[in-house]
Amino acid sequence: MDANFRLKNQLMSSYSQDPGLGIGLAYFVGRDRYEEHIKRLLHEDDISTCVGFAALAKASTRFSRGLRYTGVGGLSCARSEMLMPTGVVNTEKGERYGNMDYCFASGLRVFTFIVALLVSYDIACQWFINLFTRMETVWPAHLKPSFPLNATNTSPAVGKFHEPAHKQEDHEEYSFNLIPGVGYTDGEGPERIWAGHNAVANATKPMGPGTRIDTLDDHFGFWNYQKYISFGKMLRTKYIKALAERNRQMEAHKGWSDRLPPELVSKWDKLCKAWEAAPFPKTEVENPYKIDNEFLGEEEVLKELELEDEERRTRSGEVSRNAVSVPSFIKLGLELEDTMRETRVLAKKSSPRGGQRQETELTAQRRALTEKLEVYERLRGVYMPGLLQLLVDLGEDVDGVSSNTLDPEEVKLWLPSDIPAARREEVCVVGLVEVEDKLRTAQLNDCIHNLRHTLRVKSHMVLFKNKNIVGQRPGLRSRAIIDRVFERAKNIANRYRVLREAKKRLVGSGAWEEILQELKNSDVHSYRDQERLPVNSGRRGTNEDTWEPEENPRPEREERNDGDGIDLWTEVRDIQRGAGHRVDRVATGETRRGNSWIWTSGLGISLQDGADDENEVCRAEWCRSRARAQRAKEEVMLLKEEMKRTGLYLEWKEKWWKERVGVRSAERDAPLCEGLDAYAYKKAEHERQLLHSFREEWSKSLSEGDLEEVLTWEEVSDEPGNDSEDESGEEGDEGSDYDEGNESEGTDGWDYDQMEE
Structure with a gap:
């Protein structure tokens, strides 16, 4: 439900001179009863306290002078984006409750019964509060629904685009991302409907009232007809994308759940189910998506950073020269x-400008490193x-570090992983390669743990800065601390890459790569960060001197292994912008957000490291990941x-048109009846052809990326209730939402048919 304030109407002509041909027979409501209802609500106070929408604030200002109507309000289907019959009203003084109530009630009259109703409205958080009270006290008898409507079977929601503009305190119950059963519905269908009709605003603005309504009815009817005949291609396109996204989200969520303690996952899953089952308002149950204690103070983070720096400065690896074991030798090499x-x-x-302190520290570290290298x-x-003998064969330096002209940090250690595989047996003692492999694996796992911890600390520091830091000086100080934290994440990422390359040289490719995956720059982000998509080269704006292609277009961002390509995100939300360029971002937002593999692969996540007090941020993000998968x-x-x-509707509609043949008696006007029968046959044939084209479209092979599936019409037209997927997801813990035994021989390891059953 929404209003459009471009479809205005000036005070031109009148209903007595321009009554219209069929007001109340198509999309606009009947005039008499509607105007009588509005007259009783002239002094209604509708200004929202949650968000100051201009449509409400300007309801009684100069913006309505000289106008008969300031716009229209409409009720539409959120899934098909088609306007409802008798679901459009004129708005006299902005978007008031009286207008939108009538629009809502009139559109619902076409239904004989509704089991559950989800109402999407830009200000649903205000409009819905007293809806049932107004229904009993203000609504006329002919508007009241014939079926029960209450807080148990009716839920409010705010469209995904409008919801961030509201006050966010306890606003999760209005989010389409967190409401069960809505799929990828975004609640912004009315905006797309109005966008398609804004072009007629200037033409209908000076029209007489009746002509304007008839014209808009025609345009609304054409809009619905275009939607109607495009269901075949539209549903198939959405289905292809939905399959890939479902598999990605479910696999990511399962990977994350497997990394967490099972008892914690079960607890959080029960919290989510209790919150989803609670009626509006959800004040009696705990909100699993809300974060209260989400901050680490600056002093705690500074202390951790100082301890790390002290450990690095004072680390001494003087190894005993007597009875050193094989593992101790390899460990010494890895420490070096x-x-x-x-x-x-x-x-x-x-640098020369760094002063004596930097030079002294570097000299001391090189001296200690030289001593360790000699050992x-x-x-x-x-x-x-x-x-x-190998160094002689390769022509390498054999004099040792003491006579090497290179700085000690540039000397090659010649660990087993640095030796060609064909020469390792003749160079190394027995068991040396296996020891390095095990220690390398342990180091890689430590890197993943440390990277997770550092990114969680960084995420908490960002939340702390956004909520508590005001002013330039405190802001710069906080930003500097965040930079230090993220610099540590960069160093860990670089260390992981070096270790992984060494392990790959040592043992080659294998199953271990599925857990210890390649770490790209785009993988280094917290579960609080939005997924980063590639930045396109952009296009010129309307103020550019020429539309000709640039001589030196901006190159695409490249992955670099030196750590400098890792972006420091200082905000939880996506704030990345192209400097001087337009940024094209596809499929962004909470619905399609994904987590890096570092959170969904490898060993379990340690939640006892102090980075997340009471695990609130992790819990909230896990619950949102669960919601995305659902x-x-x-x-x-x-x-x-x-x-x-x-398909079933088209079959019924074809039969309905055929039943219209012969309804009119031929004795009264034979040519007219013959024409009506021909029209009925034509419409029946049209429905039959539509059904045939839709079935043909849906039976095509679905292929996009890794998807390989043929959706047969028999599969689509199964009897309702045969799909037990919904029921299977309601039993047990969160792991039941993902069928572990449904892996197939396909390219991505998924059996889509079985997952639907």
Whole structure:
């Protein structure tokens, strides 16, 4: 339900001079009863307290002077985006409750019974509060529905575009992303309907009242007809996208759930189900999506950073020269590898302007590193006796670190992973390769844990900054701390990449790569960050000098392995913009947001590291991930049901038109009756052809990306109730929403048919 304030009407002519041909017979409501209802509500106070929409605030200002109507309000189907019969009203003084109540009630009169009703309205959080009170006290008898309507079977919602503009305190119950059963419905269908009719605004504005209503009725009818004949292609296109999105969201959510403790997942799942089952308003149950204690203070984060810096500065790896074991030798080599990487970073940051302190720190670190390398070289001669001959064969330096002209951080360690696979047996003692492999794997898992922890700390610091930091000086201080936290995440990401490359050289490709995946720059983000999509080169704006292509178009963003390509997101929401360029973002928002594999793969997530007090942020994001998986699953089910019901309706409509043949008696006007019968046959044939084209469209092979499926008409037209997918998702814990045994031999490991059954 929504109003459009471009479809105005000036005070031209009158209903007595221009009464119209069929007011109340198509989309606009009947005039007499509607005007009588509005006259009784002239002093209604409708200004919203949740969000200051201009449509309400300007209801009685100069913007309505000289106008008979300031616009129209309409009721439409949120799924098909078709206007409802007798569901459009004229608005005299803005978007008042009296107008929209009449629009809502009149459109519902076409239904004989409704089991459950979801009402999407820009200000549903205000309009719905006293709806049932107004229904009893204000609505005329002919408007009251013939079926029960109450808070149990009726729910309010705010469209996905408008919902962020509202006050966000306890507003989750109005979000389409979190309401069960809606699929990918966004509640913004009326906006698209009005966008298609704004072009006639200037033409209808000076018309007489009757002519204007007849004209708009014709346009609304044509809009609905275009929707009607395009159901075949539209539903198939949506179905293709919904299948891929469902599989992606369910797989991502299952991966995340598998990383968390099962008892915690079960607890959170019960919270979600209790919240979804509660009637409006949901004040008696705990809100699983709300975050209260979401902050880490700056002092806590600073303390953690200082401890890390102190550990790096004071780390000493002086190894005992007696009885050093194989694991101790490899561990020393890996520690040296980390120390050399840190020294390179420190040397890169040092500059002539850095002062004596930086030079002293770098010199001290290089001296300690040189001493450790000398110890390592002596041990290497014991555990890698064939290395000297290999270095001679390769033409490498064999004099050792003491005589090396390179800085100590540039010396090659020659761990087993650095030796060609064909020469390892003759160079290394038995068991050396296996020990390095195990230690490398442990280091990789530690990197994932540390990266998760760091990103969670960064996410909490962002929340703290957004809510508590005001002013330039505190803002810069807070931003500097966030930068330090994220710099640590960059270093961990770089370390993970080096370790993974070393492991791959050591053991080659294998099943381990499915868990310890390649870490791209785009993977390094918290579960609070929006998924980052590639930035296109953009297009020129209307104020550019020429529309000719740029000589040097902006290159696409490339993945870099040095860490500089990792973006620091200082806001939870998506604030990334192209400087001087338009950014084209497709499929963004909460519905299609995805989490990086670092949250859905690998070992379990440690929630006892102090990064998330009481796990509130993790709980809220897990619940939202669950909601995304559920909405994606529902969308596939809804689309299949819509295809089935569209086919059944077309079959019924064809029969209905054939039953119209011969209704008129031929004795009165034979030529007229013959023409009416011909028209009925023509319409019946039209419905039959539509049904045939839709079935043919839906029976085509569905292929997009990794999808390979043939949706047969028999599958679409199954009897209602045969799809038990909805019931299966309501039993047990969250893991029941994902069928583990439904993996097939397909390209992406999913059996879509079984998942529907």
